[in-house]
Amino acid sequence: METNGLRQRSPTSKNYGSTNGNVVITEAGRAADKRLDQHETFEFGGPWGVAAIITGFPVLMYYLWICLWFYDGKLVYPTSVDDIQPFLLKMWGHIQKDASPNLYAWEVYSGFFFFQLFIAWVLPGFKQEGLPVPSLGYKTLMYNCNALQCWYTTIVVSFVLHWTGVFRLTQIIDNYGHLMTVGMIYGFGVSFITYFHAVATKTTIRMSGNFVYDFFMGAALNPRLGPVDLKMWAEVRIPWVIVFYLAVSGACKQYDTLGYVTPNMLFMCLATGLYINACAKGEECIPQTWDMYHEKWGFMVIFWNFAGVPFSYVYSVVYMASHDPSAYRFSTLGYVVIYTTLLTAYYIWDTSMAQKSHFKMQTQGVLNFRRTFPQLPWHTVENPTFIQTAHGNRLLTSGWWRYSRKPNYVADFTMSFTWGAIIGTATFIPYFYPVFFITVLVHRCSRDFERCAIKYGKDWERYCEVVKYKFIPGIY
Numbered sequence: 001m002e003t004n005g006l007r008q009r010s011p012t013s014k015n016y017g018s019t020n021g022n023v024v025i026t027e028a029g030r031a032a033d034k035r036l037d038q039h040e041t042f043e044f045g046g047p048w049g050v051a052a053i054i055t056g057f058p059v060l061m062y063y064l065w066i067c068l069w070f071y072d073g074k075l076v077y078p079t080s081v082d083d084i085q086p087f088l089l090k091m092w093g094h095i096q097k098d099a100s101p102n103l104y105a106w107e108v109y110s111g112f113f114f115f116q117l118f119i120a121w122v123l124p125g126f127k128q129e130g131l132p133v134p135s136l137g138y139k140t141l142m143y144n145c146n147a148l149q150c151w152y153t154t155i156v157v158s159f160v161l162h163w164t165g166v167f168r169l170t171q172i173i174d175n176y177g178h179l180m181t182v183g184m185i186y187g188f189g190v191s192f193i194t195y196f197h198a199v200a201t202k203t204t205i206r207m208s209g210n211f212v213y214d215f216f217m218g219a220a221l222n223p224r225l226g227p228v229d230l231k232m233w234a235e236v237r238i239p240w241v242i243v244f245y246l247a248v249s250g251a252c253k254q255y256d257t258l259g260y261v262t263p264n265m266l267f268m269c270l271a272t273g274l275y276i277n278a279c280a281k282g283e284e285c286i287p288q289t290w291d292m293y294h295e296k297w298g299f300m301v302i303f304w305n306f307a308g309v310p311f312s313y314v315y316s317v318v319y320m321a322s323h324d325p326s327a328y329r330f331s332t333l334g335y336v337v338i339y340t341t342l343l344t345a346y347y348i349w350d351t352s353m354a355q356k357s358h359f360k361m362q363t364q365g366v367l368n369f370r371r372t373f374p375q376l377p378w379h380t381v382e383n384p385t386f387i388q389t390a391h392g393n394r395l396l397t398s399g400w401w402r403y404s405r406k407p408n409y410v411a412d413f414t415m416s417f418t419w420g421a422i423i424g425t426a427t428f429i430p431y432f433y434p435v436f437f438i439t440v441l442v443h444r445c446s447r448d449f450e451r452c453a454i455k456y457g458k459d460w461e462r463y464c465e466v467v468k469y470k471f472i473p474g475i476y
């Protein structure tokens with residue numbers, strides 16, 4: 001039985017109502033879930049903290065871009081009090097000239113944005129049932145996972161546009177500043193529109209009553225546009241596709257200007273390509289992540305996907321596209337080390353995420369998993385060990401999950417580090433991504449563990465005794 005993407009378990013099924021495959025959500029579990037759906041404490045430093053993030057991040061993004069683009073990757077700053085005003089005017093001048101939201105950027109970003117929305121809407125996909133949503137009375141949502149079809153379609157269309165000269169991919173990196181500004185405007189605009197829509201339609205959840213904080217955290221949990229789940233769409237179809245095309249654009253630019261593409265730029269094409277491909281090929285695992293069933297659709301998620309990730313994660317590409325390769329050339333051994341590190345981290349990230357998602361799907365009764373390219377060995381743990389919680393859910397204690405409580409974070413962070421390290425010491429600005437990301441992951445991890453402690457109580461403590469380390473076994 002399906003209504004508006006919601007699936008109600010068949011009343012004839014013995015799983016009807018309070019069960020999740022062969023996992024039964026107990027009364028205690030329901031009480032904990034209910035508590036987690038109420039606003040209890042302010043996160044991110046409360047209203048003042050989120051106000052600082054909302055205003056500070058765009059400023060930081062402009063600042064780092066200006067340093068990279070105009071000052072050879074060096075951090076510039078006023079050297080005296082008298083210098084502050086001229087310095088700020090100079091910064092503003094750069095933004096006005098090279099990061100204005102011009103017609104070209106509107107056309108390119110909007111064209112890309114609505115093309116992604118259109119193909120997500122119309123292309124067929126793999127149907128994946130999400131986890132039971134407590135706030136929907138434990139109904140599950142169906143997800144049309146067509147990111148892979150959309151990703152392949154995008155590759156073909158972009159290749160044709162480039163080849164025919166209708167839209168040369170080289171232009172993307174040349175218009176970085178302009179596109180970044182339009183991405184930010186989309187981030188703010190969509191956040192406002194969807195916030196007020198949720199309030200007007202009374203689809204809000206976990207509201208604090210403070211406008212700034214609720215705008216940042218979001219109002220709705222599972223907003224949809226037709227068949228498109230906005231959160232999942234925004235997470236996969238916009239940021240990682242843009243970072244991939246920035247890398248490809250940088251490679252095209254090097255080819256045009258140097259006559260060849262450096263191994264460093266190829267590395268970024270590979271790294272970003274692997275990331276978007278992983279998100280697309282394993283899209284059916286995303287409904288099992290807490291981004292989908294817990295995080296709301298607010299400024300934090302929207303701005304970060306429309307502007308933050310695309311325009312602050314691949315500073316190394318921006319630098320390489322405008323600097324001579326001698327500034328960041330590695331020895332052969334250096335290339336072997338960095339490529340091997342990336343591929344190893346990717347393997348652990350991909351398979352650890354798959355192991356947990358497949359385990360959760362198994363507990364929902366799904367035994368046959370989707371097969372997409374590339375299928376890596378050990379994506380599913382045979383005869384997994386787990387802790388049965390009083391809540392009803394199970395916590396996996398085998399596969400990568402026997403070594404640490406966040407093996408996926410360790411691997412993801414390692415990949416992010418290589419995205420900066422590929423530039424060596426030519427400039428430190430590309431290390432913004434790993435530095436920022438480790439902060440996000442540590443904070444996210446503490447939020448997640450607090451949530452799990454409430455949800456699972458003593459069972460969580462038992463789990464932490466079995467899986468002792470948070471990140472790296474033997475160390476932390």
Ligand code: NDP
Nearest residue numbers: 289290291356393394395396397401408409412444448452
């Ligand atoms: P996890 O995939 O670790 O999911 C956490 C949730 O999984 C917990 O709340 C719990 O939920 C469940 N869980 C935890 N341990 C177990 C276990 N042993 N067995 C079964 N269930 C368990 O984290 P995220 O969803 O935060 O992240 C997903 C990926 O996204 C990560 O790889 C992360 O690096 C990446 N990411 C990337 C970002 C970027 O900007 N590059 C930003 C944010 C995330 P419950 O029990 O309630 O089901």
